[in-house]
Amino acid sequence: MATETVSLQKERTYERFPLARRIEHVVMLLSFTTLGLTGLIQKFALSPVSVFLVNVLGGIENVRNIHHFAAIILMFGTMYHIIVLGYKMYVLRIPLSMLPGFQDAKDALQALLYNIGFAKSRPQMGRFTFEEKAEYWAFVWGTVVMGVTGFLMWNPITSAKFLPGEFIPAAKAAHGGEAVLAVLAIILWHMYGVHIRSFNKAMWTGKMTEQNMLHEHPLELADIKAGIANRRPDDMTIRKRQKIFFPVATVLALGMLAGIYGFINTEKTALTTIPPQEGEQVQIYVPQTATPRPTSTPTTVPSPTLAVTPSAETTPGTPSAVISWDGSVGPLFKEKCLMCHGASKSGGLNLSTYADAMKGGEAGVVFTAGDSANSLMIVKFESGKHPYAELTADELALIKAWLDAGAVEK
Amino acid sequence: MRRLKMAHAVPLLAGLMLVALVIAIANSDEVRAAPHPSQVTAPARVDNSVCLSCHSKPDFNLTLPNGDNLPLTINQDKFSQSVHGENQMACTDCHTDFTGYPHPALEAKSRRDIATTYYTTCEQCHSEQYNKVLDSVHQRALAGGNKNAAVCTDCHNPHEQTRITDKQTGKILITAKLHIPQTCAKCHSGIYDTYKKSVHGAALTELGNLDVPTCIDCHGVHNIQDPTTVQFRNDTPQLCAKCHANATLMRAYGLSTNILNTYVADFHGTTVTLFEKTSPDQPTNKPVCTDCHGIHDIANVDNPQTGIALRKNLLVKCQRCHPNATDNFPAAWMSHYVASPDKYPLVFYVNLFYKFFIPAVLGGMAVFVVTDFIRRLIERRKGVTH
Numbered sequence: 001m002a003t004e005t006v007s008l009q010k011e012r013t014y015e016r017f018p019l020a021r022r023i024e025h026v027v028m029l030l031s032f033t034t035l036g037l038t039g040l041i042q043k044f045a046l047s048p049v050s051v052f053l054v055n056v057l058g059g060i061e062n063v064r065n066i067h068h069f070a071a072i073i074l075m076f077g078t079m080y081h082i083i084v085l086g087y088k089m090y091v092l093r094i095p096l097s098m099l100p101g102f103q104d105a106k107d108a109l110q111a112l113l114y115n116i117g118f119a120k121s122r123p124q125m126g127r128f129t130f131e132e133k134a135e136y137w138a139f140v141w142g143t144v145v146m147g148v149t150g151f152l153m154w155n156p157i158t159s160a161k162f163l164p165g166e167f168i169p170a171a172k173a174a175h176g177g178e179a180v181l182a183v184l185a186i187i188l189w190h191m192y193g194v195h196i197r198s199f200n201k202a203m204w205t206g207k208m209t210e211q212n213m214l215h216e217h218p219l220e221l222a223d224i225k226a227g228i229a230n231r232r233p234d235d236m237t238i239r240k241r242q243k244i245f246f247p248v249a250t251v252l253a254l255g256m257l258a259g260i261y262g263f264i265n266t267e268k269t270a271l272t273t274i275p276p277q278e279g280e281q282v283q284i285y286v287p288q289t290a291t292p293r294p295t296s297t298p299t300t301v302p303s304p305t306l307a308v309t310p311s312a313e314t315t316p317g318t319p320s321a322v323i324s325w326d327g328s329v330g331p332l333f334k335e336k337c338l339m340c341h342g343a344s345k346s347g348g349l350n351l352s353t354y355a356d357a358m359k360g361g362e363a364g365v366v367f368t369a370g371d372s373a374n375s376l377m378i379v380k381f382e383s384g385k386h387p388y389a390e391l392t393a394d395e396l397a398l399i400k401a402w403l404d405a406g407a408v409e410k
Numbered sequence: 411m412r413r414l415k416m417a418h419a420v421p422l423l424a425g426l427m428l429v430a431l432v433i434a435i436a437n438s439d440e441v442r443a444a445p446h447p448s449q450v451t452a453p454a455r456v457d458n459s460v461c462l463s464c465h466s467k468p469d470f471n472l473t474l475p476n477g478d479n480l481p482l483t484i485n486q487d488k489f490s491q492s493v494h495g496e497n498q499m500a501c502t503d504c505h506t507d508f509t510g511y512p513h514p515a516l517e518a519k520s521r522r523d524i525a526t527t528y529y530t531t532c533e534q535c536h537s538e539q540y541n542k543v544l545d546s547v548h549q550r551a552l553a554g555g556n557k558n559a560a561v562c563t564d565c566h567n568p569h570e571q572t573r574i575t576d577k578q579t580g581k582i583l584i585t586a587k588l589h590i591p592q593t594c595a596k597c598h599s600g601i602y603d604t605y606k607k608s609v610h611g612a613a614l615t616e617l618g619n620l621d622v623p624t625c626i627d628c629h630g631v632h633n634i635q636d637p638t639t640v641q642f643r644n645d646t647p648q649l650c651a652k653c654h655a656n657a658t659l660m661r662a663y664g665l666s667t668n669i670l671n672t673y674v675a676d677f678h679g680t681t682v683t684l685f686e687k688t689s690p691d692q693p694t695n696k697p698v699c700t701d702c703h704g705i706h707d708i709a710n711v712d713n714p715q716t717g718i719a720l721r722k723n724l725l726v727k728c729q730r731c732h733p734n735a736t737d738n739f740p741a742a743w744m745s746h747y748v749a750s751p752d753k754y755p756l757v758f759y760v761n762l763f764y765k766f767f768i769p770a771v772l773g774g775m776a777v778f779v780v781t782d783f784i785r786r787l788i789e790r791r792k793g794v795t796h
Binding site: 045138 | 694756
């Protein structure tokens with residue numbers, strides 16, 4: 001037994017995947033991984049991991065561009081796969097070893113029964129095991145679903161011309177659901193079947209040892225040994241078939257290329273203007289009044305003011321209409337001036353009493369009896385040098401009349 | 411052990427106090443004036459009656475060099491009812507350069523000159539608000555030479571401003587809230603006219619409804635920011651969600667609170683939200699709330715003329731960015747609905763399908779994987795190679 005193992009290590013290997021298939025696998029692997037990563041962070045966009053990754057990848061628009069690019073690669077990969085498959089089916093007429101059949105169901109059942117101890121041996125399988133077929137067809141199904149729903153999302157305006165609008169969010173739901181399924185299935189099924197159970201390097205080396213062939217694909221090995229596998233048709237037949245296949249494949253390829261082109265370029269979904277600026281256009285500064293100062297227009301508060309006009313001042317019935325300090329001028333000063341020119345004697349002037357008023361202030365006498373024009377007070381007011389204490393024209397006239405009449409006390 | 415506990419207790423206590431302090435500061439939203447320096451140091455204040463002996467005169471005006479009329483009359487009743495009057499503020503607390511008579515010469519050429527130079531006096535007591543204003547769009551405009559930009563006194567007449575916030579709770583008073591749009595309207599009357607007709611503005615101005623936002627609920631107060639920035643735009647969904655995702659507030663109006671999560675779940679909302687999180691200052695052409703609902707003219711979605719609950723009205727909005735969109739297209743946006751058998755059933759059933767399909771497929775795979783794994787473990791233990 002031991003010697004057999006040693007000898008088997010040097011033993012012959014069988015080609016399982018030619019280089020083209022291996023390259024195809026790498027391309028699909030990269031595009032699938034990129035799609036899964038950039039897709040899931042869009043589906044679960046607000047999780048902290050997604051936000052982090054979106055940041056790392058340069059923002060959501062960039063993530064979408066990468067996703068679209070990977071999708072285009074996947075489309076080209078699919079196109080290539082279909083043409084190669086066509087060649088093998090029509091020109092080489094190799095058996096359709098990937099097609100699932102009733103035998104696969106039986107194999108799966110037997111594998112399960114064996115695992116739980118109800119079958120004596122594992123199923124004997126051919127070129128592709130039921131596990132591999134399940135994965136292949138899951139990938140086909142996923143690609144179709146993702147392609148169709150992806151088209152609807154990539155071209156929503158065109159799609160909505162032919163389909164109800166609801167198909168677009170539905171496509172998004174299916175795209176997301178299928179993505180979760182595909183990624184989890186790859187992790188569970190592919191990881192276990194190809195990497196954990198036994199590390200199957202055939203997709204990288206292209207070869208499989210006889211020992212492994214015996215365990216994993218015994219029926220295929222038997223066919224190889226019997227010389228009935230990979231029987232090529234003779235060159236004549238191949239050339240004859242190629243003459244038909246190549247033109248057909250060219251048309252097919254052009255058709256698919258046009259499809260991919262349309263997929264990508266059918267529509268320019270949104271305006272690229274950033275941001276749409278047709279919204280509310282407002283004039284910012286539109287004052288309600290010329291000077292929109294909040295200070296309310298001073299309302300004239302009716303307050304008891306002295307009747308200070310000379311005519312009103314002279315009490316009807318009083319024979320002599322003499323303007324006196326006691327009669328009107330004193331009360332006028334009291335009302336208007338005493339706050340400063342009272343006890344506080346602003347500028348040395350005190351207008352509290354007739355006597356004090358006549359004394360004047362620091363600038364000298366302010367009231368010159370009989371000569372209003374030369375009275376300092378009148379001069380100041382008329383020249384506007386006492387702006388904050390305004391007297392109305394009537395009030396000023398009253399004082400002038402009082403001065404000119406001799407500035408009497410009583 | 412006891413010592414150890416004490417050693418832990420001190421920083422813990424300090425930490426708790428710090429937290430309490432932070433909470434206290436965070437909650438002190440209330441506009442409360444700091445004590446005026448003069449109330450502390452108490453220099454000789456001129457009694458208000460001194461000033462009012464002149465400034466209570468009716469029709470007391472001064473003509474400024476540019477021809478502006480500067481009213482100098484103080485309405486005593488209004489002042490005494492104002493928050494400054496209530497707090498026994500002296501005229502000279504603000505008019506610090508006026509210590510007696512004669513007053514210093516007035517250098518201002520116009521009323522605007524006076525306003526734009528005098529408002530700094532407010533800082534003495536209201537430094538918190540003042541400093542916020544320094545960071546506002548108004549202040550930037552003023553610094554840029556726009557003399558029309560609002561300063562403190564344009565919104566708050568210092569001689570008549572009554573209390574704005576409740577003394578105890580610090581919350582804005584009803585009367586003050588109702589008055590806000592009119593305050594802003596002094597300079598932004600065009601916007602005010604639009605707002606008045608909006609679903610929010612009409613509710614406030616016609617019905618006195620206080621649930622609706624006034625200007626400051628969206629634009630802030632004092633540190634009002636430029637609403638035309640990218641950042642403001644990207645923040646819009648969160649801004650609207652402040653009220654529209656609030657179940658208590660929305661219940662009274664029968665409005666859905668799913669508006670934010672349905673928006674964020676959609677292509678547009680996902681994009682904007684990610685922009686907001688990853689590059690808030692980068693513009694995106696994906697719509698925010700206001701692009702479909704309007705800004706100051708936000709209307710009821712059921713309005714037959716403009717309401718975007720009607721597909722034909724929504725299509726107009728769609729076509730702003732998607733000019734080729736046709737009748738079916740608006741249904742591609744789920745109108746803030748969560749898919750259900752009634753609304754967007756196809757989406758609902760697709761989701762339902764995957765809800766069962768994913769676990770079914772993975773479960774099936776798991777049965778094979780797990781049994782195979784266990785079987786191989788047993789075989790290995792028994793020494794069987796395969």
